[in-house]
Amino acid sequence: MGNKQTTFTEEQLEAYQDCTFFTRKEVLRLHGRFRELAPHLVPLDYANNPNVKVPPALITAMPELKDNPFRDRLVETFSEDGRGHLSFSDFVDLFSALCETSPTELKTVYAFKIYDFNRDNFICKEDLKKTLNKLTRGELTPEEVTLVCNKAIEEADLDGDDKLSFSDFENMISKAPDFLSNFHVRI
């Protein structure tokens, strides 16, 4: 009880529960994890919303993320400055979007953002190449990469602009059987 009192106010906890898919215990646990990352930066007391940001290097070292090929993109996507510095709110946001209960639509939006490496709101061939190389650790030959990228675009691109817009992406993902089960992180 005392712990709760010193970390967040009731109001804050309620607000976080309203804005995320977490229960209060999980929010507190998330705070614990967040603080673990950088004990010297993150205060225990969050009652007055201190503006503390943890650098991306520390966050991507979390065991949940450290083996994910898209960890940098993940962190960048959820950071406000786009470079991966996460405040506690962003941190909660990240895991809320990736948690089990969050809806497909939300996940699709964030997945799109993650795979959109150059942030032009389209997944173009360059993005695909990067994704593919991350997935296979560059073990495919350039020809194979090009083939796969072309094929992927050909499959999913509905409006024919040679890159995937969000609606293309959404259409494709909504039919994918594994997306929901694979695109989540538990903490």
Added chain:
Amino acid sequence: MVSDDEENETPRKKGPKKRSKPQDSDKDNEEDRRSVKSKTSRRKSKNEESDEDREDQQKKKKQGKGNKVVQKKGRVKGKEVIKDKVGEKDKKKKNGKLSSSTSSSESDEESLSEGEMEALKDQVEEKKKLITTLRNQPWRMKRRLVLLKESQEFVEKFEGALGKGKGRRLYAFKVLMSKKCIKFKRDFENFKTACIPWERKIKEVESHFGSSVASYFIFLRWMYGLNLVLFGFMFGLVMLPEILMGLPYGSIPRKTVPREEQPTAMDYAVLFDFGGYCKYSFLFYGYYNNERTIGVLQFRLPLSYLLVGVGIFGYSLMVVIRTMARNANEGGDGAEEGEFTFSWKMFTSWDYLIGNPETADNKYASITTSFKESIVDEQENQKDENIHLRRFLRVLANFLITACLGGSGYLIYFVVKRSQEFAKTNNENLSWFEQNEVEFVMSLLGLVCPPLFETIAELEDYHPRIALKWQLGRIFALFLGNLYTFLFALFDEVNAKLESEKLIKNATEWTFNEYYTNYSSFFNTTDVPPPAVHPADVIRGPCWETAVGREFVKLIVSDIQVTYLTILIGDFTRAVIVRFLNYCWCWDLEAGFPSYGEFDISGNVLGLIFNQGMIWMGAFYAPGLVGLNVLRLLSSMYYQCWAVMCCNVPHERVFKASRSNNFYMGLLLLVLFLSLLPVVYTIMTLSPSFDCGPFSGQEKMYVIVMQTIKQDLPAFIGKVFAYATNPGLILPAVLLMVLAIYYLNAVSKAYQQANMDLKKKMQMARDEEKNRRNNKDSTNQVMKDLEDLLPNKSLIPPPSEEDEQPPPDVVIEKGSKTTKTKPGAAEQGVNLQNDVSLTAPNPRAPVTHAPGPRRGPPRNARGPQPGRGRGRGQGGPPRQ
């Protein structure tokens, strides 16, 4: 509407977000000021408000105009959004003020006007909706928090104002209750999630092995929950009443160990075999008394026994079907196989749960392999090999496997028969093996056959996924065959027992009659006291129900032993040997031959399913079986978690077995149905033993229901029941159901057809579009010629008109589509124009586009060039 608008302009640039906060604080200040004002002088505030309103209106108008102007200059997008947002806020403020002023100024008057009231109500509702859906919006947390606070304040402020007049109290009460309700719900949710066991454990497994292995444990947990409920029914409604209120042990023959068994009844070996005291305990059917009501509560135990026995099936069926239906909803299988092979592989193959380098390595490897496979498939769709040889091999493999299945079935039948013969002869001179032959053979078959099948399946050379399905199907057939052979053999035994029981029953009755006649003739009285025989000495029948229950319990126990020993030897010992002998061995044990075990998901899940099937079947004859199963699942959870973490390595071949995959649930349903059959058959046709169990003395087990209806319920219910069970009523009902099924089936087929048609249409549209794009150059050439022919036409439109054209598109786009990601306004405009011009093949489109290059550059910084991009950049998309 506020939320909608804001949703539209999800600011992707950082500008607006950074600005948004000060604005909000501004707004807050303003609000404060307002409230002060309204307190001091109402009229003044009202005036001011109206002034401000007007101002706002003007501002908004201006901004509306500004909107159009600015939107054309894609560059200034960021600022634009800010302005837009300001407008937004103003609007909101205005609304807020309107209502605040009304609420504060007219608080003394009767009520607000209807219209205002409605508007306010709508707004409040909207805000409330926003609050509940806030978590689903792809916004930054900061923004969400701010919005949440605002809306909550808003709701708080104006909710009270709504209920002026008569309904006020009620309204306030409603609001209060809804708040309490929400709070309660949340607490309950918190409580519920806190109650879900093994969350951390599964998570740990998940991060090491990915979601597929974890899905087994989730399935196990689900099964545990189900069994817990079943156990609750069994224990609460059958076992506990009999223990508490029924006659104690040793009072009647069925609750006493017979004299000849007493010397060995406490022996460990006998107890371990569920003989001796175990056999005559509440764990088995025979223990229960046939008294109609027991205890002070007049608890109808026999009825309760029957209803629970059947209710277990009903409940399981309901739960399984409900889970299946839920899973069917969320499964996103809307596309045919192969439509999105590459994109799915690209975007959905990484398992974000993986948090272990080794698993990650495996995952990388498997993804790479799958990509390579698809590439190869793509490059040469048909591998030309000796198709005859392969066909021959497949036939051979199937032949071998069928032979295996038949052989195993025969073996079990043989063994069960033999064990019956053993049972007839003396028990003493049998070895342990001979006593437990059946269970031993069944477990051994389950252990040996699956790897054998896998080896044989190598001959077939199927694609791994198909091979896995075959493998699963075969194992399923094996288990099912074994189970049913076992059952048939058991039925033979039951019939034999029924025969012998008849003899014993006759003999007992005859003895009784003798006793009575003798007694009455000897003492010359009709008031005969029951014979004073110790319950242990009474001659009794074989009680086939308990025998069946014992068989099932033994089967389960041996299954548990074999499973656990397999894990201990096959995984743990192997891992230890591999790990420590590796230091002094001639080859690399870890990478080479034995290596570490993999967690066999499909085998484990199937094992679990069949175990459950046996529980369902056996629970009626051995109520304690469910409790045993609960213990088994509980220990299994910890044991397997430990085993998988300490001695298994992650998979290389991946099979998705999540709960959303209805495959296993379907198997479970099938097994449930198949285990329902024998139980219902025995309930309906076999006559229960005359001297043991809750139904003793009845002709058939279900008679107990009839009896209750006749004796304990009002007469009319009996009548209703009689009518309801009349064949004349049942037949039409069945007919009706069949017709309904037929109709629903037809409807679903029609829907499917419609679906297919739509898909085809979409595909056609897509192809058409592609074709058109591929032919773009030529058509474009024609258009260009046309343009050349109309020089003044292309020159006449002044830039202003030209500029006027796109905005409507933009507006429509924004209003109608409400796409969540907002590609920059300019780009969207361009896109849409592209679409429009692409879909409408009228020659005007290119003409209006002709000056495109001129306005292209200032429009957007990145992305394709609007006008020319269409002509050139898209002329050459990949042509397959």
